[in-house]
Amino acid sequence: MKRDDLRLETLRADILIVGGGAAGCYAAISAARINPDLRILVVEKANVKRSGCLAGGVNAINAYIVEGHTEHEYLEYVRWDAEKIIRDDLVLSMAKRFNETTRDLERMGLVILKDESGNYVSRGKRNIKINGENIKPILASELERYDNICVINHVNVTDLLVDENGVCGAVGFSVNFEAAFVIAARATLVATGGAAGLYRPNNPGFSRHKMWYPPFNTGAGYAMGARIGAEMTSFEMRFVAQRCKDTIAPTGTIALGVGAPEVNVLGETYAFRYGHSTSGRAQGATAEALAGRGPCYLKTVGLSSEQEAELCRAYLNMSPAQTLKWFESGQTPSRCNVEIEGTEPYIVGGHTGSGYWIDTSRRTTLAGLYAAGDVAGGAPKKFVTGAMAEGAIAVETMIDDLASRSEIQSEDLVRVAREKTDEYLRRMTVHDSVYNVFDLEEAMQKTMDVYAGGISAKYRYNDNQLEIAQTRVAELTQMAAALSARDMDEMLRIYELIDRLTVCETVIAHLKARRETRWPGFGVNANYPEKNNEWEFFVNSRRRDGLVEIVTRPLTLGKDWYEHTN
Amino acid sequence: MSIRIDPKLCVGCGACIEACPGNLIKRGANGKAVLKRPEECWGCASCLKECRFKAASYFLGADIGGCGALMQIEKVGDVAHWIIRIAGRAPIDIPVDRRSANKY
Ligand SMILES: Cc1cc2nc3c(=O)[nH]c(=O)nc-3n(C[C@H](O)[C@H](O)[C@H](O)COP(=O)(O)OP(=O)(O)OC[C@H]3O[C@@H](n4cnc5c(N)ncnc54)[C@H](O)[C@@H]3O)c2cc1C
Ligand code: SF4
Ligand code: SF4
Numbered sequence: 001m002k003r004d005d006l007r008l009e010t011l012r013a014d015i016l017i018v019g020g021g022a023a024g025c026y027a028a029i030s031a032a033r034i035n036p037d038l039r040i041l042v043v044e045k046a047n048v049k050r051s052g053c054l055a056g057g058v059n060a061i062n063a064y065i066v067e068g069h070t071e072h073e074y075l076e077y078v079r080w081d082a083e084k085i086i087r088d089d090l091v092l093s094m095a096k097r098f099n100e101t102t103r104d105l106e107r108m109g110l111v112i113l114k115d116e117s118g119n120y121v122s123r124g125k126r127n128i129k130i131n132g133e134n135i136k137p138i139l140a141s142e143l144e145r146y147d148n149i150c151v152i153n154h155v156n157v158t159d160l161l162v163d164e165n166g167v168c169g170a171v172g173f174s175v176n177f178e179a180a181f182v183i184a185a186r187a188t189l190v191a192t193g194g195a196a197g198l199y200r201p202n203n204p205g206f207s208r209h210k211m212w213y214p215p216f217n218t219g220a221g222y223a224m225g226a227r228i229g230a231e232m233t234s235f236e237m238r239f240v241a242q243r244c245k246d247t248i249a250p251t252g253t254i255a256l257g258v259g260a261p262e263v264n265v266l267g268e269t270y271a272f273r274y275g276h277s278t279s280g281r282a283q284g285a286t287a288e289a290l291a292g293r294g295p296c297y298l299k300t301v302g303l304s305s306e307q308e309a310e311l312c313r314a315y316l317n318m319s320p321a322q323t324l325k326w327f328e329s330g331q332t333p334s335r336c337n338v339e340i341e342g343t344e345p346y347i348v349g350g351h352t353g354s355g356y357w358i359d360t361s362r363r364t365t366l367a368g369l370y371a372a373g374d375v376a377g378g379a380p381k382k383f384v385t386g387a388m389a390e391g392a393i394a395v396e397t398m399i400d401d402l403a404s405r406s407e408i409q410s411e412d413l414v415r416v417a418r419e420k421t422d423e424y425l426r427r428m429t430v431h432d433s434v435y436n437v438f439d440l441e442e443a444m445q446k447t448m449d450v451y452a453g454g455i456s457a458k459y460r461y462n463d464n465q466l467e468i469a470q471t472r473v474a475e476l477t478q479m480a481a482a483l484s485a486r487d488m489d490e491m492l493r494i495y496e497l498i499d500r501l502t503v504c505e506t507v508i509a510h511l512k513a514r515r516e517t518r519w520p521g522f523g524v525n526a527n528y529p530e531k532n533n534e535w536e537f538f539v540n541s542r543r544r545d546g547l548v549e550i551v552t553r554p555l556t557l558g559k560d561w562y563e564h565t566n
Numbered sequence: 567m568s569i570r571i572d573p574k575l576c577v578g579c580g581a582c583i584e585a586c587p588g589n590l591i592k593r594g595a596n597g598k599a600v601l602k603r604p605e606e607c608w609g610c611a612s613c614l615k616e617c618r619f620k621a622a623s624y625f626l627g628a629d630i631g632g633c634g635a636l637m638q639i640e641k642v643g644d645v646a647h648w649i650i651r652i653a654g655r656a657p658i659d660i661p662v663d664r665r666s667a668n669k670y
Contacts (some may be wrong), residue, residue, distance in 0.1 A: 046587045055587040056610030059668060123670075131667045133646075139612035154589065175589045206568070207627035209588075209608045216588040216608070246630035247609075257670020312660060314668040316648050320637065321609045324626055325651050327658055328635040489602065492589060 002251070007179040010413060011152070013041035016185030018157045018170055019221065020044035021052030022384050023189035023373025026101070027137040027391030032146035034399055040139045045156040045175065046216065047494075049140040053214055053350075054192050054384070057318040059253055060133035061105075061112075062383035063098050066122040071095035071133070074126065077379045081277045083518045084536055084555060085234060085353055087378035089360040089562045094379060097389035105385075109138045123256055133317040135384070158495045159170045160188065160224050161408075166367025167228075168408040171242075171417045173424055173429070175492045177510045180424055182417040186405040187368055187398040190356070191391060194239075194348030194374040195219025195503045197441075200449035201344045202248055210321065210521060212241050212248045212469070215344045220495075221375040222347065223502035225356055228260040231365040231542045233377040234353040235503075236510035238345035238522045240459060245339035249319035251298060254338060257314065258307050260300045263292040274521070278351070278383060282521030286342050291533065297337035308334045344455055345523065347503060350374035350382035352493065352522065357540050357553070360562050362394035365542070370394040378538075404497045424565050427491060431484040436491045440476055440483070444501060453509055453523045462526040466512045473499055473508065477501045506541055509548040513539045568604040568625060569613055570636070575621035582613035582622055614639045615646070 016033050017024045020042045028042050044051055065071060074095040078086050102120075106112050113121040113129035120128045125406040143149050157172035161182075169184040181449035196213035209215040225230060240253055254260045261269050261283060270288050274280040303311075313332055315322040326332045349355030355377030358363045365372050373382065408416070448454055451469035453461035461469075476563065480498050485491040516532040517525050538553040556562050578597040579603045588608060594600040597661075599621070601607065620640065626632030628632075635652040644665050650658040 017645075046589055047584050050585045050610070050612035050616075051587045055612050056608070111665055111667050113669075121667075123642060129667045129669065131664055133662070134664060151585075203627070203630055205627070205629045206605050207630045210627070210630060211607050211608070212609075214587060214607070214608060247626075253668075253670050257668075310669045312582045313662050314670050316646075316662050317668055320624065320648070321626060323648070323660070324624065324635065324650060325631055328626065328633055328652060329631055489589070489592070536589050 005178050006421065006428065008421065009179050009181045010410065011041060011164060011181065011183045011315035012039065012407065013183065013185045014038045014187070014402060015395060016170060016188045017042045017107060017191050018188065019052070019192035020048035020151060021191060021193050022054055022139070022371065024189070024336040025143055026388035027189055027191060027372060027395045027517055028149045029146065030140055030392040031395040031399065034396070035300050036146070036148055038148055038399070041183065041185070042143070042149065042151045043155050043170070043172065043181070044151065044153050045559045047153040048143060049137050051074055052217060054136040054216065058135055059250060059318045060123065060132065060315060061130055061385055062126065063381060063385045064102055064126055064128045064313050065095065065098055065179040066125050067119070068127070069125045076109070077126070080239070082353055082380045083531070084279055085237060085258060085518065085538060086380060087562060090358070090379035092560055093360060093393060094382060094386040094389040096359065098390065101385045101388045105135070105138070110135060110143045114247065119293055124513070130174040131317060135332060152181070156495060157220065158224065159420050160369065161226055161413070163408055163412060163416055165370040165406065168416070170412065171420045172332045172335045173488065173491060175367055175488050178488060178504065180421045182413055182421070184408045184413045185406050186371065186402055189370045189372060189391070189394050189398065190221040190225060190375050191373045192221030193217035193374050194346060195222060195500065196346050196505065198347065198448055198500050198504050199344040199454040200445040202341065202455065203246065207296055210248055212243055212250070212343055213348060216498045217374070219347060219503035220499045221371070222355065222506065223499035224411055225364060225366070225369065226502055226543055228366065229543050230369065231357040231540050232506060233355065233357040233538050233540045234510070235347060235541070236514045236539055237352040237354055238507065238521060239348045239352040240339055240345050240522045241343045242282050242285060243343050244322055245341045247319065247321040247325055248343060249315060249322035252338055253314050254298045254311060254333065257301055257311065262296055263299045263337070264288045264296050279519035281520035282342050285286050285340050290458065295339050297339050299337050300333035301335065301337055303334040308332055321335060336535065342455065342459070345453065345459065346359050347507060348374050349377050349379070350387050351380060353377050353380045359564050360396035362390055363564065365564055370398055424491065427483065427485045427494065431483055433479070433482045435479060435483065437483055437490065437497050441497050442481055444473065444476050444497070444504060448504055452511060459522070460524045460526050461511060464511065466508050470505070470508045473501055473504045477505070506548060509550060510539050510540055513550045551557045568607040568627060569601060569622050570625060571599050571601060572621050572623070573598050575619050577619050579619070581616040581618070585612045585616045587612060611639070
């Protein structure tokens with residue numbers, strides 16, 4: 001392949017949104033509503049119609065303030081669940097918008113269950129019932145209503161571009177044809193979601209991608225920010241979910257929907273031993289198995305046929321493998337209890353707190369760069385509505401900041417992107433690595449699994465193991481730099497691996513830094529297996545001269561505003 | 567976990583290629599859709615929902631308990647009929663109306 005074979009496309013925008021998922025789509029819609037003259041560009045690696053977490057559908061609106069409850073109750077719930085490591089300002093500001101975001105979704109066409117008097121039917125204090133199968137196509141068609149939103153599908157962004165004024169755009173490539181995309185932007189929002197596939201997954205063979213979090217959310221947004229020195233928070237607060245065995249389908253539908261309790265193999269309930277927080281629930285099944293009382297189940301035997309039929313329909317709307325499994329095996333939930341297991345650890349700022357360290361207005365620590373959704377840290381339990389709310393808050397800030405943001409000149413743009421576009425080309429022309437991308441991915445997942453607290457290590461790790469993981473991840477990163485691509489599909493896989501390796505490096509540094517065990521269901525630091533109240537602060541990191549430097553930040557208890565200072 | 571595309575039924579319309587969140591489905595030399603690496607499928611069913619020609623079907627990997635059953639979607643207005651075919655049994659039809667919310 002020759003230099004001319006990699007076409008160079010340049011694009012310009014006032015507001016660039018990297019990732020068209022829940023946060024990215026709603027950010028674009030919100031920006032277009034505020035100012036119909038802005039040039040808004042959404043760049044998405046797949047197609048906004050079916051991409052990211054929402055691709056297969058969702059079950060419920062998990063973050064909603066049900067009548068008679070308040071945002072402050074939500075804040076206290078999140079604080080309790082995350083063992084205090086949260087940013088009050090971030091949680092409160094998104095919670096204030098849960099309900100208006102929900103109403104907006106309904107206006108766009110989302111079906112929400114209502115009672116006879118037209119009120120939403122709730123499931124507990126924070127949850128309402130919907131048909132979420134087509135939530136993503138609904139958001140995608142809303143984008144089409146605005147003339148000033150341009151969506152570029154099937155372009156994978158790999159890096160942010162930086163000039164003397166901070167972040168000035170992004171660079172990526174088409175996943176279908178030989179073209180690099182260089183984008184100039186006055187303000188850039190990262191909304192690429194979280195990261196799955198860092199660790200060896202539950203089903204490492206043929207069904208390796210049958211995981212809960214989308215295997216195509218590879219932590220690109222974390223990686224591109226980390227590489228240019230953005231501050232990150234709480235990567236040690238991994239998310240381990242408790243899910244249905246094999247299909248890795250959510251369990252909440254059964255547990256909350258039909259009130260099925262968790263039982264061990266002896267038929268005993270055990271949740272009281274570990275607590276009802278997300279971490280406690282993740283801990284239960286693993287701990288019971290270690291104590292010789294596994295496997296564990298959701299006790300569904302005896303459900304009525306109506307309940308069973310409703311469950312089957314609910315799963316088809318969000319996790320169809322589960323319904324197929326029930327029918328295929330004949331072990332339907334009314335006849336057999338549903339076995340559960342813990343997942344591989346994910347990094348996901350919408351469930352736990354890992355991500356960019358942002359101010360209340362969703363500015364990152366780098367000028368011109370903003371973050372929203374699963375990629376943003378400090379505010380666990382965002383779910384769909386919180387991710388969308390953050391997208392809206394971020395673009396409001398971006399629009400305010402635009403006055404002070406200039407646009408990079410064309411010659412400079414091509415110059416700052418040159419290093420990357422040359423790198424893409426080199427991968428397509430030089431073929432001298434003995435490894436392929438899948439070999440290295442397997443090596444990374446094995447290393448993380450064994451030495452950084454994955455499933456086979458029962459989520460436990462210690463300082464020495466983390467050292468080994470760190471060394472191997474550094475070697476794999478070097479080896480990945482030499483990988484070559486025969487086509488754009490391989491190119492995509494290579495950059496997904498590179499992003500995951502960067503996230504792994506950050507995760508390891510954070511796991512090492514927190515010398516206590518705060519969330520035992522998400523991971524146990526075997527050198528420091530207890531919670532220690534002296535560790536009630538944030539562990540943050542930023543890259544300086546190629547090394548991950550740890551910084552700590554105090555909690556912002558009771559504050560509804562936070563600005564970056566240093 | 568994966569999907570199978572029947573080349574006899576696929577007309578090469580490209581809808582599934584466009585929709586897959588992992589960019590996993592490509593156009594083969596004959597213009598028809600192919601899933602290059604079946605083991606990379608997430609199982610989100612987006613391709614099934616997009617295919618109007620019943621060419622795509624869904625199956626569970628043997629490693630997660632699959633026994634060879636296939637699942638497809640037939641859309642009739644707002645109702646999606648999820649059809650499960652298990653060898654030696656009559657097809658199972660589970661209709662799901664997109665206008666009605668999940669009860670659980
Ligand atoms: C299986 C599942 C079920 C869920 N169910 C519920 C539920 O029932 N209720 C609820 O409230 N919440 C639910 N959630 C949580 C909710 O879906 C997420 O919190 C929310 O979608 C996060 O939004 P996001 O925009 O940050 O990420 P996403 O919606 O995942 O969007 C990220 C986007 O970025 C794109 N992208 C990634 N990398 C790049 C790149 N390098 N270049 C360009 N684009 C890129 C992705 O393709 C994707 O479109 C669920 C999550 C999952 C995974
Ligand atoms: S089920 Fe989803 S991930 Fe699998 S091929 Fe179809 S669209 Fe792609
Ligand atoms: S949507 Fe169906 S008919 Fe169209 S390309 Fe895909 S499999 Fe073939």
